[in-house]
Amino acid sequence: MSHAGRPPSTTVVEDPARIAVIIGSTREGRAGAGIARWFLTHVSEREDVDLDVIDLRDLVLPMHYPEERTPGQHALAERIGRADGFVVVTPEYNHSYPASLKHAIDVVHEQWFAKPVGFVSYGGMAQGLRAVEHLRMVFAELHAVTVRDGVSVNLFDGSVDDNGWVLDSNGAGHAAKTMVNQLLWWAHALRDARAIRPYGA
Ligand SMILES: Cc1cc2nc3c(=O)[nH]c(=O)nc-3n(C[C@H](O)[C@H](O)[C@H](O)COP(=O)(O)O)c2cc1C
Secondary structure, eight states, X not given: OOOTTOOOOOOOOOOOEEEEEEEOOOOTTOSHHHHHHHHHTTTTTOTTEEEEEEEGXXXXXXXXXXXXXXXXXXXXXXXXXXOSEEEXXXXXXXXXXXXXXXXXXXXXXXXXXXXXXXXXXXXXXXXXXXXXXXXXXXXXXXXXXXXXXXXXXXXXXXXXXXXXXXXXXXXXXXXXXXXXXXXXXHHHHHHHHHHHSOOOO
16 A cells, blocks of 8 residues: 555654642651652653752741732742642651641642642651542642552651662652653643633632
C-alpha cells in the first residue's frame, strides 16, 4: 500500500505541566527538606514538568485573616493559581498534618479548584498516611482531585539514610514515578477541561 499523501508522522509536544511542590513542614531541623530534595530529583529533570518549589518556611503569612490579602498571601495565591497541579510534601504531626500546611491551604481558595494533588508523606510507623487521609478531605472541599498513589516514608526503619536521603529499598523511587505519572495525567486533563469550560463551582 502506498504511503503517498499520508501526512508526515508528528509527535505531539504538550506544554509542560506547571507543578508546584509544597514543602509543608516549617520546623527547625525538619526532615522535610531532605525528603523534598530527594523527591525533586524525580521531577526536576523532566521536560514535561515546569517546576515551582513552594517552601512554606520562605513565606510570610499572617496568622490572622485580614480583610484584604497581604502581599504574602497574594504571592502564594498567584503561585497556586499558576500551577496545573501540586505535590504536597507532608509530615505527620499528632495523627494529622502540620498547622503550617493548613494555614497555607486556607489562605487560598478558588486557585485550588479543579486541579490534582499528589502526596509525599513521612513520619513514624504510619509513614505520614494519616496526614494524607486528612488532606484528601481538605482538598475535596477545595474542589481539588487527589491522586490515588503516593509516596510514603518511614523515617525510623532505615528507609532514610543519615543525610535524610530516601533509600530505594522499599520502592520509594518507583512510587514517586507512579504518583508523578498519575499527577501529570490529571494535570493535563484538567488543564484542557478548564480551557474548554470554566469550572462551575
Ligand atoms: C508535634 C509533632 C507531632 C508528631 N506526631 C507524630 C505522629 O502523630 N505520627 C508520626 O508518625 N510521627 C509524629 N511525629 C514525628 C514526625 O513525623 C517526625 O518528627 C518528622 O521528622 C516531622 O517532620 P519534620 O521534621 O519535617 O517537621 C511528630 C512530630 C512532631 C514535631
